[in-house]
Amino acid sequence: AQSVTQLDSQVPVFEEAPVELRCNYSSSVSVYLFWYVQYPNQGLQLLLKYLSGSTLVKGINGFEAEFNKSQTSFHLRKPSVHISDTAEYFCAVSDPGAYNTDKLIFGTGTRLQVFP
Amino acid sequence: EAGVAQSPRYKIIEKRQSVAFWCNPISGHATLYWYQQILGQGPKLLIQFQNNGVVDDSQLPKDRFSAERLKGVDSTLKIQPAKLEDSAVYLCASSYSRTGGTGELFFGEGSRLTVL
Numbered sequence: 001a002q003s004v005t006q007l008d009s010q011v012p013v014f015e016e017a018p019v020e021l022r023c024n025y026s027s028s029v030s031v032y033l034f035w036y037v038q039y040p041n042q043g044l045q046l047l048l049k050y051l052s053g054s055t056l057v058k059g060i061n062g063f064e065a066e067f068n069k070s071q072t073s074f075h076l077r078k079p080s081v082h083i084s085d086t087a088e089y090f091c092a093v094s095d096p097g098a099y100n101t102d103k104l105i106f107g108t109g110t111r112l113q114v115f116p
Numbered sequence: 117e118a119g120v121a122q123s124p125r126y127k128i129i130e131k132r133q134s135v136a137f138w139c140n141p142i143s144g145h146a147t148l149y150w151y152q153q154i155l156g157q158g159p160k161l162l163i164q165f166q167n168n169g170v171v172d173d174s175q176l177p178k179d180r181f182s183a184e185r186l187k188g189v190d191s192t193l194k195i196q197p198a199k200l201e202d203s204a205v206y207l208c209a210s211s212y213s214r215t216g217g218t219g220e221l222f223f224g225e226g227s228r229l230t231v232l
Contacts, residue, residue, distance in 0.1 A: 004158075032218065043120065043207060043223030044159070051218055090158055100172050102147060102211055104221065106158030 002027045004091050006107035014115050015083055021076040021110045023091035033074040034092040034104065035065055044090065050074065051096070061085070086114045118142065120224035122208050128230045134196035137227045141189070141210030147171070148185055149221065150193050151207040159207055165191065195229075203231045 048059025151159035
């Protein structure tokens with residue numbers, strides 16, 4: 001079964017610094033990969049997704065992620081964070097070969113805390 | 117466009133009592149999901165509907181949880197009787213896709229259940 005590992009439960013960073021949130025997945029076959037963000041007291045919102053094609057994926061709010069098949073990773077990056085980026089970030093995976101391609105398996109989340 | 121609506125936002129009950137959560141998806145979205153998010157964990161899919169049929173309920177504890185989606189629109193998730201370990205946020209999500217989706221789910225704000 002597929003699984004997702006988010007290596008850092010919390011990432012503290014100062015405003016305007018770069019940040020990388022790490023995500024590794026277990027499957028060696030083709031996958032769909034996603035990053036969702038959850039702001040306090042809100043539902044999850046899609047940041048970006050990788051389905052196929054270019055391995056560098058750009059999302060909303062200046063975030064990007066790079067799909068690395070050899071390392072089975074899909075790390076999320078932002079060159080300069082803002083206070084408003086403080087939130088919980090979830091990496092997720094689904095199986096494009098399955099009947100239910102919308103069945104997302106989520107990681108445990110990384111809490112990004114941006115300090116002034 | 118109105119988002120996914122959920123109610124109630126918060127519910128506190130004692131163990132062995134019952135509770136029901138309601139979800140109204142985005143208009144026109146064929147697929148509806150219920151996820152359970154326990155504190156410190158990522159969301160876990162409980163049940164997925166496509167229109168009013170069940171696509172996946174493999175992780176739904178059927179001895180105490182039930183869900184329905186009458187007329188392919190609104191959905192209710194019921195827990196009876198509740199256990200302490202059911203304390204979690206119950207997230208409803210919807211997506212437009214009918215088959216072969218690409219993982220863009222739209223989430224509601226969630227219903228937080230505390231079982232005492």
